[in-house]
Amino acid sequence: MRKLPVALAVLSLSAVGLTGCSLPGSAEACPQPTGTADALDLIEVSGGAQSLPQVDVYTPFHVESSQWGELAQGEGTQIDGSESQLVVIDVSVVSGDTGEGLVATPYDGSLTNVNAMSVWSQTFPVFPEALRCASAGSQVVVAMAPDDIDPEVASGLGLTEGESAIAVVDVRKVYLDHADGSNVFNTGNGLPIVVRAPDGRPGVVVPDGEAPDDVVVQTLKRGDGAEVADGDAVRVHYTAVSWDDDEVTGTTWDTTPASIAAGGTEDPVSAELTGHTVGSQLMVVVPAADEASSASIYVIDILGIDATE
Template sequence: MRKIPAALAVLTLAVVSLTGCSMPGASGCTRPAVPDQDVMDLIKVSGSTDAAPQVDVRTPFHTTDVSFQDVETGDGTPITSDKQLVVVDISVVSGKTGEVVAKTGYSGDLTSVRPVSALSGLFPKMGDALHCATEGSRVVLAVPPGGVEAQTAASIGLAGDESAVAVIDLRKVYLPKADGSNVYNTGQGLPTVVRAPDGRPGIIVPDGAPPTKLAVQTLKKGDGEVVTGDVPVRVHYTGVLWDAKTVFDTTWDGEPKSITLDSVVPGLATALKGATVGSQIMVVVPPDKGYGDQAQGSIPAGSTLVFVVDILGLDAPATTTQ
């Protein structure tokens, strides 16, 4: 990854913080209104949310627009960004026959993680159907012709002029960014952090020599699960070289990364262990807790590394509930 001057990154973030906008957080997240309740009244969904739903549709079913409704409302993390990661089960029902034409496994496996944008790609006319929907919810969509991606529709036998019904169970929703309470830290000659509205951090490295010992600061304190190292942790992070003051790696240009504590440098592993989901931490890693006297890609030998990490959730091992 190319190096980005830290000063330029900070300037960009400062501009975004003045002119950008972001979707509301959990406390102010409101589900959009259902476009057509008359259409939704033609669909009945029943059964446990732990298993595939029973879907009864008055056929032939037709709609000209996407409508949606929460059959069950969970109390977990809300979806506020199409970049957020989720685990879902989906059933698709033909509007002509009322039969299920496709469904996921409903096995309880929480390892099939994908961004919300992947669901928008599957249902291109989805619109706001998942905005502010929460983990644990079951959402029903009335899908107009063309509302299922063309190749997918053909593969499951939906005609081009056919409406459909989709039932989406939100098994797991990862945070889009650290959402914990801000924590006061004294300067102590360590870097400072600024944030764009979407959570992306800018790291300002001070002049002067770096600390010789591992330094860890909690910038936001989350109240979620504890990172133990027993399962992978899903994070957004940015890494900066202290001496060059340049970004050497970041996940914020793409999807959050799943990491294990034994796959990262020892200093970062130490900082992450015991931290909680929803937290943002800053870690200054001296060479003996990083890559030591070995160069690593664009990281020179003997480098002090600065990481800012948002802890978004814990990944789950594959399980079977049926």
């Protein structure tokens, strides 16, 4: 079996649609699709939780429509289907005709291969749906119909025309896709007001008065995740707004979260991340650098901390 780095594996594969099961006690918070997945009874997956899985399948294996099911249940932050949500996953793909392994990520235990779900969906379009509600420790098997595999990708995998494929996905880490902490009351007269869309995306209402002369930091939501330390690589969503004209000058919400080193001395935003917790949302108001520039308002969602190895 070929083993590829995660980024290369992502760019060299593709697939689609299925069935699933609900996590006990969490169906309302994160409902999964339901249905029948009889073809999955022909697939047996074994092996250690952190190692390349052994896939045994009755061959030739073929499905007319793709199917999926959860083999092991994880815990913690769940994948919610957002294209920008960051995850660390291992994937192994097996031929439906022969049962032989075609391609796999390294399965080396590293949590540093972080990718947005949008990157994986370019390769496997079904993943945002098939992995919905999965969390760290989840293992999901996906039986992919031929029509759900791009012909160019199928050719690159060595699949024949009309051949199905099987993917086993091991979820290693899931980042928040927006701050989920408890709301914090702030008095803050004369400061901007932050409003949020249902998906967590913030909007900023700028007051008519003058911007403060010093950096102001407010905790809008307080998360219960890990505390950020100096030097941590922190994944954040942020929106930056000009105080003078209410214009958005920068945002990650249209792309993917940014990685910021906490505790930087030159950047007032990164300096303020230290000591806050994952799941928190901060508002940082930075005064204008000079008379020709405007003060800036940053709304920052702390989504997770990258592993160092």
